[in-house]
Amino acid sequence: MSASTPHLRRYLGPTGLECHDYAQWVLPVHGELQFEVGGAGGHLDRLQGAFVAPGQTHDLEALGEHSCLIVDCPAGVLDDDTLEHLYRKPWLALPIEVRQRLRELPASGLVGDPLPRLLRHFAPAGSGARLQGVCMAVVSAPGLDWSVARMAAMAGVSGSRLHALFVREFGLPPLAWVGAARLRWAKRQLLGSDASLSDIAQRAGYSEQSAFTRALRRESGRTPRQWRARQ
Structure with a gap:
């Protein structure tokens, strides 16, 4: 059962x-x-x-x-x-x-019960617990300077080891995962706030609004204004 x-x-x-x-x-x-x-x-x-x-x-x-x-x-x-x-x-x-x-x-x-697989990654002692902690720190404050060195220090490993762990666990290098987290946060702000595009870009950690625009267009085919107009 x-x-x-x-x-x-x-x-x-x-x-x-x-x-x-x-x-x-x-x-x-x-x-x-x-x-x-x-x-x-x-x-x-x-x-x-x-x-x-x-x-x-x-x-x-x-x-x-x-x-x-x-x-x-x-x-x-x-x-x-x-x-x-x-x-x-x-x-x-x-x-x-x-x-x-x-x-x-x-x-x-x-088919089958997915719970054992979920617990293997997300339980406190699961195989992914250390990386989950790093990822949630990024999700909580995407606008910070999330360098590989900073993330590696948080995980207690070297930069090269962090890279290997991220690729094995998520199929993405650390900075690619950070980029996706920043874009995810920015998309939510576009739909749920009246903040300016430049403010959202800065708070999400983009160097300039144009970098945010390029990232969103590359991922969704939409500009920030077009994404906001979805609502």
Whole structure:
């Protein structure tokens, strides 16, 4: 018998605030979503998912075509240490192994319990715990100077070792992952604030507004103004 209940879901509109007595993993299969958990806002895409602890309020809004793997965990499935750890770090930097499984889902269907694989990466003692801590620091303050040296010092490894760990875990070098995190944060600001484009670019860590424009156009085919006009 599975410890968790996975199901594929599409959301046709904003969900409004929800709260339930079980834990939930929200993992984008394709597309993007605006997500809020415990009063903190984030942006979910192929590189980032979210964890909702029991009793936490949360809501979401899809940005166009999308689907998500939702994994519900009833009381007693996750131990207290794991729940507390994920409660404090709800944004999940999705490893390449998890992303590959998600990409296969529409064709392969839901087979087996995904929870063991998720815990292997995201539990406090999981294989990805050290890198998850670095990634969440970047997500919390994307505008800081996230050099490889700074990230390596935070992880307690050399720069070359950090590079190898990021490529193995995420399929991306450290600075490419930082670039994606900055763009994710900036896209959320475009939709959720009236801040100027130059202010968003600066706070996201771009050297100038034109660098932000190039990055967004390269990733989405849209300029910042066009992205903002989606709402």
